[in-house]
Amino acid sequence: MEEITGNYDDFEDWVLDPKGYFLIRIDRKKKLLEVGLCRKDNKVEVTIRGERPQDIYFEVAKRELISKLDHAAYLGKELEKAYLALKYDLEYIQDEELEIK
Numbered sequence: 001m002e003e004i005t006g007n008y009d010d011f012e013d014w015v016l017d018p019k020g021y022f023l024i025r026i027d028r029k030k031k032l033l034e035v036g037l038c039r040k041d042n043k044v045e046v047t048i049r050g051e052r053p054q055d056i057y058f059e060v061a062k063r064e065l066i067s068k069l070d071h072a073a074y075l076g077k078e079l080e081k082a083y084l085a086l087k088y089d090l091e092y093i094q095d096e097e098l099e100i101k
Contacts, residue, residue: 010080017071020045021065024078024094026086033082035075037065 020039027034027049027086035056036044050056057076066072078094085092090100 015068017066017068019067022060022075022078022093024075024082026082026092028086031086033079033086035060035079053083 013033023036032049034049037046082092
């Protein structure tokens with residue numbers, strides 16, 4: 001059996017998805033997760049809202065708004081963090097660790 005230790009360098013390994021990037025935030029008043037897809041000129045072109053991470057990442061996949069597997073994994077990770085922040089009233093900042101109060 002092969003054993004592998006994973007390693008990722010935030011600067012060396014990151015490559016922009018040709019389809020764009022996502023900005024993620026939470027809407028506390030409506031209790032929703034929200035992602036905006038930016039493609040050109042750093043403008044949000046598509047917004048997807050949902051109550052759960054899977055509501056959003058399923059739509060992203062269905063609409064083919066993502067092309068890289070590592071980007072899809074990243075989106076799932078960040079959506080779960082945003083979901084936990086919303087559920088437990090924590091501050092959510094994309095690409096930052098959640099801090100438990």
